[in-house]
Amino acid sequence: MRVLFSTLTAYGHFFQALPLAIAARDAGHEVVFATGEVRHGLLTELGLEVVAAGRETEELVAEAARTVGVPPPSEQKAPDRRAMELISKEFCRLAPKSYVDDLLPEFERRRPDLVVHASYNPGAGLAAKVAGIPALCHAFGRIRPAKDYLMVMSEEVLREYAATDLGLELPATYTTYLDHPYLDICPTSLQDPDFVAASGERRFEMRPVGFNPPGEVPDWVRSRSASRPLVYLTLGTESDNRVLEMMRAAIAGLSTLDVDVLVATPKLAGELGEVPDRVRVEPWVAQAELLGHVDLVVQHGGNGTTFGALGSGVPQLFLQNLPGPDQLLNAGMVCDAGAGARLRHEEITADAVAEAAKSLLGDPERIAAAKEIARQVADMPSPAEVARRLPDYT
Template identity: 40%
Template sequence: MRILFSCRPAHGHFFPLVPLARAAREAGHDVVFATGPSFLDHVRALGFEAHAAGISIGEAETEARRRHPDAEVVTLLITMFADLVPRATLADLTTLLPRVKPDLVVYEQSDTGAAKAARDAGIPVVSHVIGRSMPPAIMAMAAEHMAWLWDGEPPADLMLGDAVIDIWPDAVRDPEVVKLPTVIRQRPVAVDLDVPMPELNAERPLVYLTLGTVVFGATEVLRTAIGGLARLPVEVLVAVGPGDPAVLGELPGNVTVAGFVPQAKVLQRASLVVHHGGTGTTLGTLAAGLPQLVLPQGADQFVNADALVEAGAGTKLVGPEVTADAVETAARRLLDDGAVREVALEVAAEIAGMPDPAAVVQRLTALVRGS
């Protein structure tokens, strides 16, 4: 079987697909990726064939601002994600699919143009959940502008494909996904880049701090968080992804800064994770059974933070609440709070029992064969 995976050109949209893509390849299937031109090298670096499709978020934002120079943020976002981005992906995949000839298309949930391209070509298509649904009011507004994806009136469940792969455990599961008719559960699996583990003081508890790979102007948030965490008797490891560590300036002696880190290995060593609420870090931390302090910056990070707080697996600080004093207080409490850690360990046990990507590959094979 030949499977085409489609995603937006960003690590947070690509990494969640990698475990399933690797499992498919290990099972003998032919795996191909389609993503924005700027991200092809990142995909190929992990050994996958990759083809250009779609545009970057930056390109979409530039065009949206050109069309609506005085518009509010919501209008710009809807123009970008309900129109410009999916139409660009649709156009490119309409040309690419007849050349690649996949038996199945798997797209990360936001890459909706890929779903329409596959459906128009008569190819089975499956959505791969990465984050949680946006608030209902925003979803309803976006659906009005996305009716073209269904060639008319969208269905009540907004489902685009033949099935949905859900990587969220029950404790923090998206209730909108639960409602969908065909859902395949899959254990979230960490993806580590081939980068060295930083040298750390093994005698102190480790607090891992990251705001992910797409930072919404969050350098000051990182500095503030570092200021609070460095006051504690801990070792602080800060990962800035593709950002420049130098922008953080001079740092306290118990703080180490790196670009990318082997996150799964870091989580094995950590006692607490302070992060932005991105899907990969949220699920990775839950799988490791660790408490979380979330400082959401944009996108679905706010709803991820809410889900963690509601489940009792962590706490959050939002906007002006993020001060050095507040970070210090929250982190100190989470390091000592046995109840939060117990919830995190329960979720970790649940994740360990979810089907692995290899089992999901078998489900997808059966779906394509109609068995």
């Protein structure tokens, strides 16, 4: 069976779908991955056929800003809320349109039997609807509440575009998922209960499995003494100088504890300078494998790290640096489940990070809550199991 996967190019979206795509290939399916060219090198290395689809996020944001007549975010020291809403609204039209425009001709050339589109990439799902191809919506994380203002805004734009340009009528709620069967990587106990009730038998769980980007678990991690806890600190693959001071504060605080610290930061590894003893800085690590060695994850709340860590059974400390909605949602999800803590941007100091990390490492109740989430994750079907069932969805 020929299966076409499609995601946005952002790592947090792209990496989430790779485990199922690889499992589908290993199950004998013919797999093609449609996304921006910036990810084609890695996809080719993985042995997957690639198709260029969509446009880069930065390019779309810039065009959206020009269209609505406001400066793009990179040119604003303090982004204006109204300007960001205007940009976001226009982006919600441009992004799906770019995938529809690229994929419909591709479907005419080589029609797939099934399309698997990421939940934040409805364009690929819309193209499948126009072409009459069965489709699945692959989850990105915990969904935003149906009444969330960003959900309401983006879904209004999507419905208008689908009706005006494509002649499609989309569902009035949870529009982004296009009423396709939903592969949910969020355990039921952590998912929005209204969505669980509304999706019913069209929601299928799939275990969140992290994809290991280029890099390895350092030898010192494997050989270190287990007498001290290991703390993993990351502020995301794309973290840059805007979070440099926050990362320095976190390192300073964690280094006062009797722990070993691994800091993973591709863009800031050369900017941190000399770090305290028992702190190691790595540009890349095999995060999915590393999480099995750590005792605490300190992070920003990105979907890749949050959901990757759910299966590790360790608590999480969220450092919220002017976060986007997903980061706030993830922090709230884990903290409400009793498995984490968070510090907001204005609260982040070395002392505050040290105190919060020490509390999490010594709190049996939050450790037990993290282990219970990991048990639920282990009970979810693996990507390999779901890959074998893909023909059922056609």
